[in-house]
Amino acid sequence: SIVRRSSTAGASYVSRRGFASGSAPERKVAVLGAAGGIGQPLSLPMKLNPLVSSLSLYDIAGTPGVAADVSHINTRSEVVGFAGEEQLGKALEGADIVIIPAGVPRKPGMTRDDLFNINAGIVKSLCTAIAKYCPNALVNMISNPVNSTVPIAAEVFKKAGTYDEKKLFGVTMLDVVRAKTFYAGKAKVNVAEVNLPVVGGHAGITILPLFSQATPKANLSNEEIVALTKRTQDGGTEVVEAKAGKGSATLSMAYAGAIFADACLKGLNGVPDVVECAFVQSNVTELPFFASKVRLGKNGVEEVLGLGPLNEYEKQGLEALKPELLSSIEKGIKFAKEN
Ligand code: NAD
Ligand code: LMR
Numbered sequence: 101s102i103v104r105r106s107s108t109a110g111a112s113y114v115s116r117r118g119f120a121s122g123s124a125p126e127r128k129v130a131v132l133g134a135a136g137g138i139g140q141p142l143s144l145p146m147k148l149n150p151l152v153s154s155l156s157l158y159d160i161a162g163t164p165g166v167a168a169d170v171s172h173i174n175t176r177s178e179v180v181g182f183a184g185e186e187q188l189g190k191a192l193e194g195a196d197i198v199i200i201p202a203g204v205p206r207k208p209g210m211t212r213d214d215l216f217n218i219n220a221g222i223v224k225s226l227c228t229a230i231a232k233y234c235p236n237a238l239v240n241m242i243s244n245p246v247n248s249t250v251p252i253a254a255e256v257f258k259k260a261g262t263y264d265e266k267k268l269f270g271v272t273m274l275d276v277v278r279a280k281t282f283y284a285g286k287a288k289v290n291v292a293e294v295n296l297p298v299v300g301g302h303a304g305i306t307i308l309p310l311f312s313q314a315t316p317k318a319n320l321s322n323e324e325i326v327a328l329t330k331r332t333q334d335g336g337t338e339v340v341e342a343k344a345g346k347g348s349a350t351l352s353m354a355y356a357g358a359i360f361a362d363a364c365l366k367g368l369n370g371v372p373d374v375v376e377c378a379f380v381q382s383n384v385t386e387l388p389f390f391a392s393k394v395r396l397g398k399n400g401v402e403e404v405l406g407l408g409p410l411n412e413y414e415k416q417g418l419e420a421l422k423p424e425l426l427s428s429i430e431k432g433i434k435f436a437k438e439n
Pocket of ligand 2: 205206212244274335336337339340348349
């Protein structure tokens, strides 16, 4: 018989890995920053995901309430809220995937790099704990600037001796989600059928949507493609300005984060041909980290896929983004080495 239990007692987490749950293997997902603008709506689809058996919600404060709330949903996973640094270890222990939307968001007029000074330290301390408590977990990094926080995480894991490049992902799924939406609107095709890669990084011009590879095909003019590219690159800023000081994308990010985590879970469970874009350690260009299509498997990244054919406009975009992306990567590495 299936026993479903939920607990919201932060300090009294009891592992119940043995409970019956149908055919899907037991998987623990931890969300760090779970009481935040992204963390809360992301906790909802993670609670709804039947591949999750244990959902661990961590933040510096506020998680008992979020956990109590989502734990009442009658789906498979048990939910536990953990608040405060002394509970971080328990939150992480046994995690298969750690999703990190912890840190400050932008206000109008800021770049993602303006978040570096605060978020670099947050990411570094969270990754230090991951190396200690769940060194084999897949890490889905959402905290900005992603172009720098992913290299910081890599350095922290290297220092701890736990780095596995197959297990570290910068979440760029929201760029793909946006590019699909904007393309479908302009091309007048069914948005549910649209597919296209977005490569590079996750800030401004480092975000490079490859509309030449979009399917279903459409006959868009060069001007339309340039406008779509720019709108995708500025999608985050569009939301930051519309929210007028109240933060950045949270709901669309929660959706994007949930589908990326679901893809990681499917990969871990051995589902074949799970391919999504993510910012990973890469040989696709001369840059050490780069977003491109990635095949997900039982160990995380199974294969980093190439860029495919680029048109002239995309080739120019690729060359133009490299200096900024490299400098953001190097900034992250330098921070992690010096702190
Ligand atoms: P938010 O301020 O609403 O929430 C952030 C949460 O992080 C808060 O609950 C806060 O308490 C928590 N936090 C702070 N320090 C922490 C720590 N040391 N440990 C655990 N939790 C901690 O912000 P948000 O809107 O949820 O955005 C979070 C981050 O995600 C920002 O850096 C933002 O720029 C980024 N973001 C990334 C993408 C992307 O596409 N990758 C999209 C949107 C936002
Ligand atoms: C986004 O793309 O929405 C996020 O990176 C948040 C931001 O600051 O734009």
